[in-house]
Each structure stands twice: as structure tokens, then as C-alpha cells.
Amino acid sequence: xxxxxxxxxxxxxxxxxxxxxxxxxxxxxxxxxxxxxxxxxxxxxxxxxxxxxxxxxxxxxxxxxxxxxxxxxxxxxxxxxxxxxxxxxxxxxxxxxxxxxxxxxxxxxxxxxxxxxxxxxxxxxxxxxxxxxxxxxxxxxxxxxxxxxxxxxxxxxxxxxxxxxxxxxxxxxxxxxxxxxxxxxxxxxxxxxxxxxxxxxxxxxxxxxxxxxxxxxxxxxxxxxxxxxxxxxxxxxxxxxxxxxxxxxxxxxxxxxxxxxxxxxxxxxxxxxxxxxxxxxxxxxxxxxxxxxxxxxxxxxxxxxxxxxxxxxxxxxxxxxxxxxxxxxxxxxxxxxxxxx
Amino acid sequence: xxxxxxxxxxxxxxxxxxxxxxxxxxxxxxxxxxxxxxxxxxxxxxxxxxxxxxxxxxxxxxxxxxxxxxxxxxxxxxxxxxxxxxxxxxxxxxxxxxxxxxxxxxxxxxxxxxxxxxxxxxxxxxxxxxxxxxxxxxxxxxxxxxxxxxxxxxxxxxxxxxxxxxxxxxxxxxxxxxxxxxxxxxxxxxxxxxxxxxxxxxxxxxxxxxxxxxxxxxxxxxxxxxxxxxxxxxxxxxxxxxxxxxxxxxxxxxxxxxxxxxxxxxxxxxxxxxxxxxxxxxxxxxxxxxxxxxxxxxxxxxxxxxxxxxxxxxxxxxxxxx
Numbered sequence: 001x002x003x004x005x006x007x008x009x010x011x012x013x014x015x016x017x018x019x020x021x022x023x024x025x026x027x028x029x030x031x032x033x034x035x036x037x038x039x040x041x042x043x044x045x046x047x048x049x050x051x052x053x054x055x056x057x058x059x060x061x062x063x064x065x066x067x068x069x070x071x072x073x074x075x076x077x078x079x080x081x082x083x084x085x086x087x088x089x090x091x092x093x094x095x096x097x098x099x100x101x102x103x104x105x106x107x108x109x110x111x112x113x114x115x116x117x118x119x120x121x122x123x124x125x126x127x128x129x130x131x132x133x134x135x136x137x138x139x140x141x142x143x144x145x146x147x148x149x150x151x152x153x154x155x156x157x158x159x160x161x162x163x164x165x166x167x168x169x170x171x172x173x174x175x176x177x178x179x180x181x182x183x184x185x186x187x188x189x190x191x192x193x194x195x196x197x198x199x200x201x202x203x204x205x206x207x208x209x210x211x212x213x214x215x216x217x218x219x220x221x222x223x224x225x226x227x228x229x230x231x232x233x234x235x236x237x238x239x240x241x242x243x244x245x246x247x248x249x250x251x252x253x254x255x256x257x258x259x260x261x262x263x264x265x266x267x268x269x270x271x272x273x274x275x276x277x278x279x280x281x282x283x284x285x286x287x288x289x290x291x292x293x294x295x296x297x298x299x300x301x302x303x304x305x306x307x308x309x310x311x312x313x314x315x316x317x318x319x320x321x322x323x324x325x326x327x328x329x330x331x332x333x334x335x336x337x338x339x340x341x
Numbered sequence: 342x343x344x345x346x347x348x349x350x351x352x353x354x355x356x357x358x359x360x361x362x363x364x365x366x367x368x369x370x371x372x373x374x375x376x377x378x379x380x381x382x383x384x385x386x387x388x389x390x391x392x393x394x395x396x397x398x399x400x401x402x403x404x405x406x407x408x409x410x411x412x413x414x415x416x417x418x419x420x421x422x423x424x425x426x427x428x429x430x431x432x433x434x435x436x437x438x439x440x441x442x443x444x445x446x447x448x449x450x451x452x453x454x455x456x457x458x459x460x461x462x463x464x465x466x467x468x469x470x471x472x473x474x475x476x477x478x479x480x481x482x483x484x485x486x487x488x489x490x491x492x493x494x495x496x497x498x499x500x501x502x503x504x505x506x507x508x509x510x511x512x513x514x515x516x517x518x519x520x521x522x523x524x525x526x527x528x529x530x531x532x533x534x535x536x537x538x539x540x541x542x543x544x545x546x547x548x549x550x551x552x553x554x555x556x557x558x559x560x561x562x563x564x565x566x567x568x569x570x571x572x573x574x575x576x577x578x579x580x581x582x583x584x585x586x587x588x589x590x591x592x593x594x595x596x597x598x599x600x601x602x603x604x605x606x607x608x609x610x611x612x613x614x615x616x617x618x619x620x621x622x623x624x625x626x627x628x629x630x631x632x633x634x635x636x637x638x639x640x641x642x643x644x645x646x647x648x649x650x651x652x653x654x655x656x657x658x659x660x661x662x663x
Binding site: 134138151153161162278324 | 380386433434436439440441444445447449451452455456459582583586589590625627628630631632634635637638639640641642645646
């Protein structure tokens with residue numbers, strides 16, 4: 001199913017007619033600007049209805065959530081782009097990293113910084129280990145898409161329920177101060193939330209710069225773009241594959257630790273985060289690392305901003321709604337090319 | 342007879358145990374037949390089967406409890422609602438590549454579950470929805486007295502459900518076997534093997550994929566009815582995405598592109614899952630539950646690594662239209 005399946009003969013005539021209007025054609029040519037314009041319009045409406053203060057306050061929460069999504073999404077999208085693996089166990093990498101941090105921070109009473117580093121390190125190690133014993137050999141056997149998909153689901157189950165076996169279903173929390181708040185510009189933010197935003201945003205910027213300017217980042221993107229071409233031009237692909245897993249694992253671990261500071265840490269929390277992370281990946285165009293970063297932040301903002309209009313208990317459904325909307329309107333994502341599908 | 346580990350074999354000769362395993366297995370046969378039709382015969386990866394099950398079960402429950410419908414009228418109506426939902430999900434997302442479709446369907450299923458959780462006035466939310474099964478209990482009583490008249494002095498209480506589940510599952514298996522051998526079934530397989538070629542031959546492939554999904558929704562809804570009757574109430578917890586994946590474990594255990602494999606896979610899987618209850622491990626119930634799901638994960642990983650065609654499948658039929 002190459003590009004033509006999107007606009008094939010089976011489409012409804014109404015879609016075709018809508019697609020031919022000038023506005024739709026302009027929007028299709030500049031998806032980034034269109035998305036930005038829609039976001040800006042939505043935020044303006046929200047400001048008019050709820051005031052600047054409320055919108056800014058909620059946006060801060062959105063940034064916290066968005067950092068988690070973006071950190072999870074960038075690894076998932078690169079693994080997809082480079083290995084063509086839709087890794088349903090990625091959410092459980094987040095869970096794993098968070099419980100490793102819990103082990104250091106609470107069980108052993110270590111400092112938070114050490115817990116974060118340990119969570120990232122161990123998750124990266126698990127990712128490499130799995131590449132060596134599972135994904136590498138499966139690729140060598142030319143396993144099909146369905147085989148890999150179901151294997152990743154089996155892995156997700158195994159990780160999640162091993163964690164549940166060890167730590168139980170009880171809600172856990174890292175040993176962080178959750179009551180202190182900081183005030184600036186009239187906005188109130190929890191100290192922990194602020195730490196999450198700072199760590200999240202700094203990491204995201206570092207990741208972005210690394211992908212854009214370093215040789216490793218360029219090679220990763222090259223592989224994600226066209227594996228065979230990258231290999232022919234002399235890139236040591238097996239080395240980049242390993243680095244990609246380290247990168248994806250460490251960032252997933254970090255995302256898990258950060259998420260555990262702002263939500264309830266339970267064995268299934270990573271799987272619950274996986275679907276919005278998928279949404280962020282698809283929003284940004286699957287395989288596109290920068291798109292995933294932007295998609296994560298946008299989705300975090302949209303999810304939290306939605307609480308101004310609808311009851312917070314529906315918040316979890318917003319990510320899925322956005323996902324289905326994107327798949328319907330523009331399955332290649334905001335940044336993706338039509339040929340990617 | 343007790344082994345050092347504390348495995349008691351008495352459980353395996355207990356008729357009640359096999360009846361309850363049989364009900365779960367039979368329910369999963371219906372559930373997984375839908376996946377088999379979609380994945381094994383049409384090449385579309387439906388990850389939302391738990392959602393179709395939820396739609397069917399809740400539509401039935403709400404119609405009976407909140408709208409005072411007759412149970413027997415609510416059942417077919419709920420099937421039609423599930424089909425409608427399947428078409429609604431499939432129409433925009435079936436044009437997508439296999440993995441996108443998988444993600445879209447799991448998202449749709451989660452929207453159903455979250456709606457069931459949040460729409461408390463209608464669905465009862467976490468409190469559950471009760472009182473839809475009076476008509477079923479009457480029928481079960483009739484079946485029981487029929488069994489007594491056949492000479493079974495004290496029938497197992499759940500045996501009527503066991504009977505109805507398996508009769509339904511076997512009818513569905515036979516019908517699907519016929520359908521797959523029909524010209525319609527051959528087009529489905531053509532779609533699975535090479536959608537472009539099927540389209541070039543003038544087949545409306547989207548329509549065929551939608552029909553496949555609609556039948557899967559029907560089977561999901563039927564499974565949902567039996568889940569509801571077996572539980573005596575409805576709760577969103579019964580429709581977690583994990584249940585779709587247990588269905589996939591059943592599917593690949595039995596083997597792709599084999600309807601009888603589904604029945605075999607469901608029986609083996611649920612005997613393993615329920616049998617672990619009788620291994621008297623010195624661990625809490627919570628840990629035992631975790632072990633059961635770890636087994637599901639291991640089954641999936643090991644099968645995909647070493648025997649992707651499962652017990653009865655053919656390797657050359659493991660194709661995804663992507």
C-alpha cells in the first residue's frame with residue numbers, strides 16, 4: 001500500500017470534493033503552519049473564555065505531560081523508523097525505568113538524581129539486551145510484521161507482570177516533595193512539576209541538538225529515512241542500531257521517572273502512557289524524530305487544555321481522540337511525507 | 342496425591358473446574374474467531390476486539406436495565422450496534438497500513454472502555470451494571486430441568502451456560518469454515534495476499550475488509566454477552582486491552598488461518614491459565630495473577646520466535662497486507 005492507497009478510488013466522493021477546495025489544498029501544502037494556526041486559534045478562544053491566567057496555568061501542566069510524551073515518543077519513533085518495529089513494549093520501558101528509580105530512591109534511600117540516572121541506565125541496558133537476544137535474531141530470520149508486533153506485545157506483558165510480581169499493584173511514589181509550590185508571574189506550580197519541566201525541556205533540547213548536529217544523530221536520522229541507502233553509503237548500521245536502542249531505552253527510562261513524579265506509579269502506568277505516546281509519534285509523522293518531539297508537546301498541551309472545557313476524568317480519552325482524528329485527516333502526520341504511508 | 346510443589350491433581354478431575362474453564366475457553370473461541378477472520382484470513386490487524394466485546398455487552402446491558410427492553414430483543418440490537426461501531430471505526434482506518442490500523446483500533450477500544458467508566462449514569466461505571474440476566478436465568482433453569490429429565494440427577498449449576506457457549510462457538514466455527522471456502526472467502530484471502538491485485542480484478546477491497554470487521558464485531562459482541570452472563574454484572578475492568586492480547590495468544594497458539602485451531606488454542610490456553618490456580622505456590626493471589634499474565638507474554642514471545650504458525654497454522658498463510 002503505497003501513497004495511492006490514501007487517495008485511492010475507494011475514497012468517498014465527498015472527501016475528494018473537500019480536498020479540491022482552495023483552503024484544503026493550502027492546508028495540505030503547509031501542514032505545520034495549519035496545525036500551528038489551529039492550535040493558536042484554539043488557545044485564543046480558550047483565553048477569551050477562561051482568561052489568560054487559567055490558560056497559562058493549565059499550559060504549564062500540559063508542558064509537564066508533554067515532556068513525558070515527547071521523551072517517550074522520540075525513542076519509539078526512531079526504533080520504528082530504523083528497525084520497522086512497532087514496539088508495543090515501549091510503554092513498559094517507561095514503567096521499568098520508573099520502578100528502577102523507585103528501587104534506588106525509596107528502597108535504598110538514594111538521592112533523586114542518582115535514581116534518575118540509574119533508571120535511564122538500566123532501561124538502556126534492558127533495551128540492548130532485548131536487541132541482542134530477540135530483535136536482532138528475529139530480523140536475521142526476516143520475521144514478518146505480525147510476528148514482531150505480537151512478540152512486542154508478549155514482551156510488554158512479560159515486563160509489566162514481572163514488575164507486578166515483584167512490586168505488586170500498590171500505587172507507589174518516589175520520595176519527592178509534592179506539597180511545595182513555587183510562584184512566578186502569578187502562576188503557581190508544584191516544585192516537583194517544575195523539576196519535571198526543567199529536566200524534560202533541557203533533555204528535549206539536548207536530544208534535538210544531538211539529532212540535528214552530531215554525526216550520530218545524523219546517522220540515526222539517515223537510517224530512519226532510508227536504511228538501505230544509509231547502509232550503502234558506508235554507515236555502520238549495526239552500531240547505529242545499538243545506539244538507537246540505548247537512546248530509546250534511556251529516554252524511555254527518563255520519561256518513566258518523570259511520569260512517576262506527576263502521576264501514580266503502578267505496573268500498568270506505562271502501557272496507559274503508550275497510546276498517547278503513539279498518538280504523539282503519529283501526529284509528528286512516524287519515524288520523524290523532530291516530529292515526535294513536537295507531537296509530544298502538542299499532545300500534552302491539548303490534553304491539559306481540554307480540562308478547561310470538559311471534565312478532567314475524560315482527559316485520557318482526548319489523546320485517543322486526537323490520534324483517531326489525525327489518522328483520519330492526515331495519517332502521515334503534520335511533518336510526515338505522504339510517501340511514508 | 343500431593344507433589345512437593347503442592348500440585349493437587351484432584352482439581353483436574355473436578356467437573357466444576359472443567360465447566361468453568363470450558364465457559365472461558367468457549368467465550369474466547371467466539372472472541373478469537375473474529376481475530377482469526379480479520380488477521381488470519383483478511384490480513385487486517387484488529388487490536389480493538391475487546392472494544393467490540395464491550396460495545397455489545399454494554400449495549401445489551403443498558404437496553405435491558407435502563408431502557409427496560411426484553412433481553413431477547415436487546416441481544417440482536419446490541420449485535421447491530423456493535424456492527425455499526427465496527428463500521429464506524431473501520432471506514433476511516435482500514436485505508437491505513439496494518440500497524441496504523443492496529444493502533445487506531447486499540448485507541449477506539451480504549452475510548453469505549455473509558456466511556457463505560459465515565460458515563461456512570463448510564464453504565465454504572467466502576468460500580469458495575471446489574472440485573473440484565475433474569476431472562477437468561479429462566480432459560481438456564483429450563484435447560485437444567487431438561488438435563489434432569491435426561492437422567493442427570495444434579496446438573497452442575499454453570500453447565501447450561503457451558504452448553505450454550507459451546508453450541509454457539511461450534512456453529513460459528515462451522516459457518517466461518519463454509520464462508521472461507523466460498524467465493525467470498527477467496528476474495529478475502531486475495532485481499533490478504535495482495536490487495537492491489539484484488540482491486541485490479543475489480544473487487545471493492547474496502548467493502549470486503551469492512552465485512553470482515555463487521556463479522557468480527559458480531560463475534561466480539563457474542564463473546565461480550567457470555568462474559569456478562571458469566572460475571573452476572575458488567576464492569577469496564579472486564580474489557581481491558583489485555584483481553585484482546587490474550588485473544589492473540591489464543592490465536593497464535595492455535596495457529597493462523599485455522600478456525601479449528603482457535604478452539605484448540607482456547608482450550609489449551611485456558612487450561613494452562615486456570616490450571617495455575619491449583620498449583621499451590623506460596624505466593625499471594627496478586628502474584629498468582631501476575632504469573633498468569635507472564636505466561637501469556639511468554640507464550641506469545643516463544644511462539645513467535647520458534648513456531649509462529651502455532652499448533653495448526655500454516656507458515657505460508659502468515660501474511661499481512663501492509
